[in-house]
Amino acid sequence: MTRVHLQVNEQKKRIKEGFVGQKMIIIPPNIKRKIAVNPIIRNFYLTAIGHYPKATNHERERKTGSAQYILIYCTDGGGYIFINGTQYELHPNTYFIIPKNIPHRYNSNEGNPWSIYWIHFTGDISAKIYERFLQNNQLLVHPISYDENRIKLFEQIYSTIEHSFNERETEIANINLLHFVSSFVYYKEANPAIYNTDSISNSILFMRKNINEKLGIEELSKQQNISVSHYCRTFKRKTGSSPINYFNQLKIQKACQCLYFTDRSIKEICTELGFDDQYYFSRLFRNIIGLSPLKYKNLHTK
Numbered sequence: 001m002t003r004v005h006l007q008v009n010e011q012k013k014r015i016k017e018g019f020v021g022q023k024m025i026i027i028p029p030n031i032k033r034k035i036a037v038n039p040i041i042r043n044f045y046l047t048a049i050g051h052y053p054k055a056t057n058h059e060r061e062r063k064t065g066s067a068q069y070i071l072i073y074c075t076d077g078g079g080y081i082f083i084n085g086t087q088y089e090l091h092p093n094t095y096f097i098i099p100k101n102i103p104h105r106y107n108s109n110e111g112n113p114w115s116i117y118w119i120h121f122t123g124d125i126s127a128k129i130y131e132r133f134l135q136n137n138q139l140l141v142h143p144i145s146y147d148e149n150r151i152k153l154f155e156q157i158y159s160t161i162e163h164s165f166n167e168r169e170t171e172i173a174n175i176n177l178l179h180f181v182s183s184f185v186y187y188k189e190a191n192p193a194i195y196n197t198d199s200i201s202n203s204i205l206f207m208r209k210n211i212n213e214k215l216g217i218e219e220l221s222k223q224q225n226i227s228v229s230h231y232c233r234t235f236k237r238k239t240g241s242s243p244i245n246y247f248n249q250l251k252i253q254k255a256c257q258c259l260y261f262t263d264r265s266i267k268e269i270c271t272e273l274g275f276d277d278q279y280y281f282s283r284l285f286r287n288i289i290g291l292s293p294l295k296y297k298n299l300h301t302k
Contacts, residue, residue, distance in 0.1 A: 014057050014058070014059035014107065015057055015058065015059070016058075016059070016060050017050075017052065017058075019052050019053065019054065019055045019056070019058065020053070020054070021053045021054075022050065022051065022052050022053065022055075023049075023050055023051040023158060024048070024049070024050035024051075024052075025048065025049050025050065025158065025161050025162060026047070026048045027046065027047050027048060027161075027165075028165070031165045031170065032047060034167070034170075035170060035174070038167070038170075038171065040171050040175075041123075041170070041171050041174040041175065042123060042124060043123045043124040043125045044121065044122075044123040044124070044125050044126055044129065044174065044177065044178045044181075045121065045122065045123050045174040045177065046119050046120060046121050046157075046161075046173075046174060046177050047068050047120045047121065047122060048068075048118075048119065048120040049118070049119045049120075049154075049157065049158055049161065050117075050118050050119075051115075051116070051117050051118075051154070051158075052114075052115065052116050052118070053076075053115045054076070054077065054113050054115055055079075055108045055113050055114060055115065055116065056108065056113040057107075057108070057110075057113070058079070058107060058108040058113065058114070059105070059106070059107035059108075060105065060106055060107075061104075061105040062103065062104055062105075063103050064101075064103060065099075065100060065101040065102045065103050065104060066098065066100055066101070066104075066120065067100060067101065067122070068100055068120040068121055068122040068126075069097055069098065069099065069100050069120070069121050069122065069126055069129075069130050070097065070098040070118065070119070070120050071095060071096075071097050071098075071118060071119050071121065071181060071184065072090065072095065072096050072097075072098070072106070072116050072117075072118045073094075073095040073116060073117045073118070073144075073184070074090040074091060074092060074093070074094050074095065074114050074115070074116050075092055075093070075115050075116070075117065075146065075151075076092055076114065076115035077091075077092070077108065077109055077112045077113045077114040077115055077290075078090055078091040078092075078108070078109040078112055078113075078114055079106060079107055079108040079109050079113070079114040079116070080106060080107055080109070081096055081098065081104065081105075081106040082104060082105045082106065083098065083099075083102060083103075083104045083139065084102070084103075086139075088139065088140075088141050089141065090114060090116075090141055091249070092146075092240065092241075093143060093144055093145065093146050093239065093240035093241070094141050094142060094143050094144065095141075095142055095144055095184050096139075096141050096142070097130055097133045099130060099139075100122070100126075100130075109289075110299070111289045111290045111291040111295075111296060111299070112288065112289050112290040112291075113290075117151075117154055119177070119180075119181070121177065121181065129181060129182075129185060132185045132186070133184075133185050142184070142187075143238070143239055143240075144184060144187050144240075145187075145191075145236075145237055145238060145239065145240045146240040147183070150180065150183050153176055153179060153180050153183070154180060156176060157173050157176050157177055157180060160172060160173040160176075161173050191237075199224040199226060199231075199234070200224075200234055200235050200238045200239065202224060203220060203223065203224050203231075203235065203243070204239075204246070204250075206220075206223055207220075207246070207247050207250055208250060211250060211251060211254050211273065212272055212273055212274050213274055214274045215247060216244075217231075217232065217243055217244060220243050220247075221243075231243065248284055248288070249288060251273045251274070251275075252284060252285055252288045252289060254273060255269050255270075255273060255281075255285060255293065256289065256296065258272070259293060259296055259297045259300065260297075260300045266278070266281075266282075266293045266294060266297065269293075281293070
């Protein structure tokens with residue numbers, strides 16, 4: 001995924017948690033000690049779990065890192081994770097695992113705050129699971145198709161822990177936890193039909209190289225030499241978005257960079273990105289970012 005270098009507006013009041021509709025459970029120390037010696041689940045278990053919907057002004061910094069690995073799964077909006085001087089951008093249908101004992105900071109997008117599911121996990125095999133997340137030993141934000149069953153599994157884990165910390169409930173919650181994390185880390189292996197071709201990755205690369213062009217669904221599918229129906233179906237399964245919506249999101253990301261780093265007018269940027277109608281561009285920008293282009297530009301004017 002692209003690593004975007006954007007500055008964070010430090011004037012905004014940031015909060016760790018306390019969002020409308022949030023869910024969060026921290027496993028008590030005495031329960032963690034029992035889990036750590038439980039032969040059924042000591043290999044892989046959670047220490048905290050939560051869901052933050054529309055987490056406006058969410059920010060967390062751990063100067064010495066966390067003793068556990070942290071999986072963050074973004075389903076709406078966007079946000080940023082900072083590790084070792086590199087910024088990683090999350091947007092809908094992407095996830096990231098923060099390594100343990102590494103200083104880090106993360107925050108939601110100001111104009112379009114993220115909705116995230118998150119867990120802290122550890123155990124004897126946690127390091128190996130984390131290694132499977134890496135790509136060529138490198139940290140990357142990973143795209144993943146939205147799956148309602150994954151969300152249901154998260155809710156099942158949460159409700160089980162919320163109901164009781166008894167031994168059997170704790171065991172089944174953590175057995176399901178490994179299944180939940182595996183649904184991310186081993187997604188490609190579990191869904192070979194989706195990844196038997198790299199045509200969608202090539203199509204996304206083609207979109208990025210032709211970000212200023214007007215490309216319709218027929219042109220995009222023809223460029224990959226596959227039918228429109230197969231192209232749309234495969235694209236949706238792999239990215240969680242339709243091709244045109246994805247292309248528009250890329251255009252709006254580019255527009256954000258132009259508004260932030262250049263002095264070009266909104267009209268100039270609109271035209272440059274292949275939009276004939278500035279009002280349509282503004283509506284699309286607001287729908288994706290949560291702010292009008294003018295408000296976004298004024299917000300980030302130095």
